[in-house]
Structures are given as C-alpha cells and as structure tokens.
Amino acid sequence: MVAIHIKSFVLIIFVSISLKTSLAQSYSKTGSSFQIQLEEYDVEKKIEILTQKASELRSQDINEAILYYKFALELAENHNLLKSALFVAYDLADIFKLNNSYHYALKYYIKHGEIADALNNNRGVGVSHYYRGEMYHRQNNLEKAEYHYLKACDYFKNNYIDIRCCYNSLGLLYYNSDLNKALKYYNKANQLEVKHNLPSTKKTYLNNTACIYIQKGDLKLAKVVLDSALSISQDDKGSLSYLFDSYGEYYQKKKLFPQAEKSYLESINLHQKLSNIEEVHKVSLRLSTLYEDMNHYKQALYFYKQHKAIQDSINKTNNHNLFQKQEFEQNLRQLETSKNNEFINQKRRDLFYRILSISIFIVLLFILTIFLFKKKMEVKRIQLSKENKSLKESLLLEKIENKNKELTSKAILLSERNDLIKNVSEKLNLCKPKLKRSNVEIIQEVINDLNSNVNEKQWEDFQQNFNSLHPTFYKNLLHDFQTLSPKELKLCSFLKLNMTSKEIAQINHMTTNSVEVSRSRLRKKLDLSNSNMSLFVFLSKY
Numbered sequence: 001m002v003a004i005h006i007k008s009f010v011l012i013i014f015v016s017i018s019l020k021t022s023l024a025q026s027y028s029k030t031g032s033s034f035q036i037q038l039e040e041y042d043v044e045k046k047i048e049i050l051t052q053k054a055s056e057l058r059s060q061d062i063n064e065a066i067l068y069y070k071f072a073l074e075l076a077e078n079h080n081l082l083k084s085a086l087f088v089a090y091d092l093a094d095i096f097k098l099n100n101s102y103h104y105a106l107k108y109y110i111k112h113g114e115i116a117d118a119l120n121n122n123r124g125v126g127v128s129h130y131y132r133g134e135m136y137h138r139q140n141n142l143e144k145a146e147y148h149y150l151k152a153c154d155y156f157k158n159n160y161i162d163i164r165c166c167y168n169s170l171g172l173l174y175y176n177s178d179l180n181k182a183l184k185y186y187n188k189a190n191q192l193e194v195k196h197n198l199p200s201t202k203k204t205y206l207n208n209t210a211c212i213y214i215q216k217g218d219l220k221l222a223k224v225v226l227d228s229a230l231s232i233s234q235d236d237k238g239s240l241s242y243l244f245d246s247y248g249e250y251y252q253k254k255k256l257f258p259q260a261e262k263s264y265l266e267s268i269n270l271h272q273k274l275s276n277i278e279e280v281h282k283v284s285l286r287l288s289t290l291y292e293d294m295n296h297y298k299q300a301l302y303f304y305k306q307h308k309a310i311q312d313s314i315n316k317t318n319n320h321n322l323f324q325k326q327e328f329e330q331n332l333r334q335l336e337t338s339k340n341n342e343f344i345n346q347k348r349r350d351l352f353y354r355i356l357s358i359s360i361f362i363v364l365l366f367i368l369t370i371f372l373f374k375k376k377m378e379v380k381r382i383q384l385s386k387e388n389k390s391l392k393e394s395l396l397l398e399k400i401e402n403k404n405k406e407l408t409s410k411a412i413l414l415s416e417r418n419d420l421i422k423n424v425s426e427k428l429n430l431c432k433p434k435l436k437r438s439n440v441e442i443i444q445e446v447i448n449d450l451n452s453n454v455n456e457k458q459w460e461d462f463q464q465n466f467n468s469l470h471p472t473f474y475k476n477l478l479h480d481f482q483t484l485s486p487k488e489l490k491l492c493s494f495l496k497l498n499m500t501s502k503e504i505a506q507i508n509h510m511t512t513n514s515v516e517v518s519r520s521r522l523r524k525k526l527d528l529s530n531s532n533m534s535l536f537v538f539l540s541k542y
Contacts, residue, residue, distance in 0.1 A: 043075055043076075043081065044081060044084065046075060047072045047075050047076050047081065047084045047088070050068050050069075050071055050072035050075070051068070051069065051072050051087070051088060051091065053068050054066075054068035054069045054072065054091070055091075058095060062095065063331055065095065066092065066095060066096075069091055069092045070092070072084075073089060073092065076088055082115050082118055082119050083119065085115050086115045086116055086119065086121070089108050089109075089112040090108075090109075090112050090127075093105045093106075093107075093108035093109040093111075093112055093131065096108065097131070097135070100138075102135045102138055102139055105135050106132060106135045106136075109128050109131045109135065110128065110132065112124070112127070112128045113125050113128030113129065113132070116128060122156075122157065123155065123156065123159060123162070125155045126151075126152045126153075126154075126155030126156040127162075129148045129149070129152035129155060130148070130149065130152040130162070130165070130166060130169070132144075133146070133147070133148035133151075133166075133169065134169065137169070137172075137173050142173060142177065145173055146170060146173060149166045149169055149170050149173070150166070150170075152166050153166045153167075160192050160196045160198055161199070164189045164192045164193055164198060164201070167185045167188045167189035167192065168186065168201070168204075168205075170182075170185035171183070171184075171185040171186035171189065171208060172208075173185075175208075175211075175212070179212050179215055179216055182208075183209060183212050186205060186208050186212070187209075189201075189205065190205045193205075202229075202232065203232055203233050203236065203239040203243075204239070206226075206228055206229035207226075207229050207239065207242050207246055209225055210222045210225040210226045210229060210246050211246050211249070213225060214246065214249050214250055217253075219250060219253055222250055223250060226243065226246055226247055229243055230243060230247075237270050237273070237274060238274060240266075240270055241267055241270035241271045241274060241279065242267070242279070244263045244264070244266040244267035244270065245263070245264070245267040245279070245282075245283050247259075247260075247263035247267075248261075248263035248264035248267060248286060248287075248290070249286065251263060252286070252289075252290055252293070257290060257293065257294045261287070261290060261291075261294070264283055264286060264287040264290060265287070267279075267283050268280055268283050268287065271283065277313075277314075278310075278314065280306075280310060281307055281310035281311060281314060284303045284304075284306045284307035284310065285303075285304070285307040287299075287303045288300045288301075288303040288304040288307055291303065400469060400470075403469050404469065404496075404497045404498065405497075407462070407466060407469065407497060408497045408498075408499055408503065410462075410465070411462050412503060412506060412507060416506075425447045428446060429447065431443065462493075463493070466493050466496075466497075470493075472542075473492075473493070473496060473542050476542045477489070477492060477539075477542045480542075481525060481526060483525065484525060487518075488521075488525065491504070491515075491518055491519070491522055492522070492539055494507070495519075495522075495536055496539045496540070498536050501516055501519065519535065522535065523535065526538060
C-alpha cells in the first residue's frame, strides 16, 4: 500500500511539472512573421533554408532578411553547429556593413571572430579583425582600425595576399593624416608582393605612392613614379583615369598649367566613361581651381558648377542613405526592443511557472513527507502491536508449557506415590502372619492409613487440570475425528503434553511397547500413517 501511494504522489509531481512546462511553452511566441514551419527538417537543413530565404530577402526587405539570419544563427549556436554559425554571423555583419550600420556590423564581426577562434580557424579570426579594422576606419577611429588590421596580419600568417590587403588598407587609413605612415605600409605591401611573387597590384601601388610624394612636395620623385606607373597602364582605363588625375596634380604643383589642364580633362573623360561620378566630382573641383589659377574664370565657373551639381547629387544621395540608415536602425532597435520585451516577458512567465512548479513540488513533497511519516508510524505501531502480540503469545505458550510440565510432573509423582503406597501395603500384608496379634492390629492400622492416602481419582484430577489448560482440545479434536475412543482421547491428552512413551506407560501402569502400539494405531486414525509429522506437532494445532 505504501509503495502504491508513493507512486501516486510521484505521478502527481511529474504531472504538475509537465503541466508547468506545457503551459510555459504554450505562452512562448512562435508566430512571429519571420518564422516558417520547418519541423520536418533536421537542424542543419533548417539553417540552410533560413539563410537561403534571408539571401533572397536582402534586396526586398532588409529587416525581414536580418530576422531570418538571426533565427538561423540562434539555431546554429543552440545546437553547437559552429561552422554554420560562422557563415551566418559573417552574412549578418556584411548586411549591416552594406547598410552603413557599423555598430551592428562590428557586433557580428566580433561574434564571427569568437566562433572562428572556437573552431581554431586562424584565417576566420583574421578576417574578423580585418573587417573590424574597416568598421573603425569608416568611423575615423584610426587607432583601433590600425590595431585590428595588424592583428589580422598576425592571424593571416603565411597568407600573403591577405596580409598585403591589410597593409594597403593601413596605407589608405593614414593617407589623409600621416603620409610617412601611409608610405611605410604601401611599401610593405609592395615588398610582400615582390618577395612572394603575388598577383600584381603595382599600378595602384605606384599611383598611391606618387600621390603621397606630391602631397609631401617631393615632385621629382613623384614624376619618376608616375612615369613608371604610366608605362604599365597603357591599356587599363581604370588605372589611367586615376593616373591622369595624379599627373594633373603634379603639373599644377609645377605650375605647368596646360599639361595639368590636359591631364585633368583626360581623367574626367575616362571617369565619365567608367561612371565614376565621385571621381568626376573631385577632379572637377581641381580643374576649377586650375582654371582660376590660369585666370580662365568662365571655365573655372563651369567646372565649379559641375562639381557643385555632383556635390548636391551626392549630398542628396548621402542624405537619403543617412535617412534610410536611421530608419533602418530605428526599425531594428524597435524590433530588438520588441524582442527584448518579448524575451523579458517570456522570462517572467518562465520564472512564474518555475516558482509555481517549485511551490507545487514543495507542497506535494510536504504532503508526501507527512503521509510517509504517518505510514511509517502506522507500520511501526502495527509492528509493535505484532511484537507485543507475539510476546504475549510467547509468554502464554511458555506459561502453558510450564503448566503442561507441571501437570505432567504432578501426574507422574501422584502415580509414583500411589504405586509406592500400594507396594508398602502389600509388603505389610505379607508380614502380618508372622507377627504377634497385638502387632498385627498396629500393622493393619498403618495399612489402612496408607490406603486412605491412595488417590483413586487420579485420572479425574488430571483431566480436570488438563481441561482448565486446554478447554477446547477435546471438542476441536472430536470435531475432526469423531471415531476417537475415550482411551485414545486420553492418549492424545498425554501426547499434547509432550509426554514420552515411558512417562505415559508409568502413569497408566502399562509397558512401553503397549504405549507404542497405541500410538501407532492413533496415527492411523489421525491419517498420519504416510506423514513424518510427529503426534505432538499435529496435536499442538488443537
């Protein structure tokens, strides 16, 4: 019974905890707009489908795409699928970078680096540092940008193309603030290219270093570098467009205005063909300044207006982009706030149901403890009652056994006393003829006294004492064995007292063999002929 009740309480506790879990889960948000039914797929397939969907949405609904990416990243991290998480974190960072949300881009580039580090992917960590450097560069934080570009170099190790890219980025980082540093990093990139025979970027390198020499005023060296760049850029309109711009700056510094004019016009013409509007914007301003130096104010005004028109267009685009960025980040913040609130509410619900389940568990545990305590006390009480009953029965049996022994001893003693008196009386009677008459009378008186002490009701007394000890013995025995004779009942009473055949023979003035014969007959009547059970054990039941 105790085991059954314990199982019942355990079942109640289990049900209460299960109920809490199901209630908590039923309140969790699963119907957000970005979620799709993927139950039939494994986790890796779900992540693949989510990232594919996010890629499709990048050009349609950037916020929705981000949510798909975030859901995929959460799945990958929760299931420790680090390789999948690495790619998703990179995609998330990239989408924020393209939308000029550098703060969020940094957040996911950092996560990308942490995951790559967990995978012992040094190049992945290097990529993370490189793009973190780029994000800080765009925010004009030169110190942090340089730190991360250099850290990227450490992780790229023998990947010289990536290291060269870092050095070029470092050169560009300091181009407007520290020309010596910029030149140092450009030179490092070029040395790496030459040493390891990397795919050539020499045209870009030469143009960049020439521009630095022009800015530093080293026009002689700048001309040498520009001519060297021109000699390898004849068929590359992209390189020539920038190179003619640099020539224009060189000639303007040298006051060679006609050559400067020709170079600037060549540069603008090429940039326009290549749709490099921002570069047209920059060269137009320089050309306007040149015409002003040449006192050609009409041309100066024309190119200034061109510069201003492009500037207005750029400003308009930038303002639009800024507005879109602000709107994008505001929507993102609202979405994150909504999700955070949802998360907090879910946490509160989880906490409530956790407390509720713990409370239910404690109450049930308390009830179970009381129940078990009561059951334990009940079992102990029953055990004590049984022990007490057993003790009483033991004492009673001991008492009965003692009474049986006493009754047996008394019967034996009485039989022996009667036998002794009869024996003495018989001997005195034999002596009477040999005695004088006066003595015979005395002897007769003695014999009479002795005979008066013989208990002729010995059996009746024994039976009375036996019945007082075992009042239902004869009744129960006769109920089961109705054919037993008085003589056999008498033998049963002696056997009930565990008397030996010798003791029974002594009391009944029989031989031991006669008693054994009587016992054998009794066994047959009691159906014990084919049993090893003793008569004493059998009769003890009655």
